[in-house]
Amino acid sequence: xxxxxxxxxxxxxxxxxLSALAGVxxxxxxxxxxxxxxINEFRRFxxxxxxxxxxxxxxxxxxxxxxxxxxxxxxxxxxxxTIISAIAxxxxxTVISLIMRSLxxxxxxxxxxxxxxxxxIGIVEIPFxxxxxxxxxxxxxxxDLYLIAYTQxxxxxxxxxxxxxxxxxxxxLWVVSSDQMAQLPE
Numbered sequence: 001x002x003x004x005x006x007x008x009x010x011x012x013x014x015x016x017x018l019s020a021l022a023g024v025x026x027x028x029x030x031x032x033x034x035x036x037x038x039i040n041e042f043r044r045f046x047x048x049x050x051x052x053x054x055x056x057x058x059x060x061x062x063x064x065x066x067x068x069x070x071x072x073x074x075x076x077x078x079x080x081x082t083i084i085s086a087i088a089x090x091x092x093x094t095v096i097s098l099i100m101r102s103l104x105x106x107x108x109x110x111x112x113x114x115x116x117x118x119x120x121i122g123i124v125e126i127p128f129x130x131x132x133x134x135x136x137x138x139x140x141x142x143x144d145l146y147l148i149a150y151t152q153x154x155x156x157x158x159x160x161x162x163x164x165x166x167x168x169x170x171x172x173l174w175v176v177s178s179d180q181m182a183q184l185p186e
Contacts, residue, residue: 001070001078002067004063004066005062005063005064005067005070005085006063006067008062009064011059012056012060012061012062012064013060015056015059016056048097051097053097053101054093054097055093057096061089061091063089064088065084065088065089066082066085069081117140117165118166119165120164121162122136122149122164122165123160123161123163124157124158124160124163125137125146126159127157127158127159129151129156129157130150130152130155133149133150135147135149138165149163149173149174150172150174152174153176153177155177157175161177161178162177162178163175163178
């Protein structure tokens with residue numbers, strides 16, 4: 001029975017380590033596998049059994065409890081160790097997945113989409129005109145983005161000049177001079 005505990009401890013530990021390492025880079029392995037049961041108006045109805053975090057931590061703590069109890073209390077009956085380990089795994093898996101679920105609702109969405117850029121004022125970093133491309137610095141969601149910019153205006157944009165983003169087409173950022181903003185219809 002001890003080999004099952006070691007297997008679960010190692011398997012759970014590997015997935016916990018992968019989750020921890022992925023969190024460092026901002027990538028969540030379990031994001032696409034996490035399936036909370038949400039039925040229309042019953043959004044508050046949530047079962048941990050449909051959550052990969054529950055299984056990851058539950059298996060890990062089941063194995064850890066089994067290994068520790070088998071080592072520290074060898075006089076305990078194997079069935080008692082299994083029951084205690086199962087309860088510890090269920091409890092820890094549920095609590096940790098609940099905590100991680102509540103933390104995920106508080107995360108700030110820092111993903112910048114193309115439609116987030118339209119209407120933003122930027123600063124020219126590399127001068128350009130209608131016959132060449134340049135570079136513009138935009139501040140979006142507390143992040144500075146440096147993007148290649150194009151214009152159809154018949155003028156040259158100088159460094160540190162303000163521009164207005166009017167569109168994105170095929171990964172091209174289209175801008176006009178910021179004084180054009182006053183001429184736009186409301």
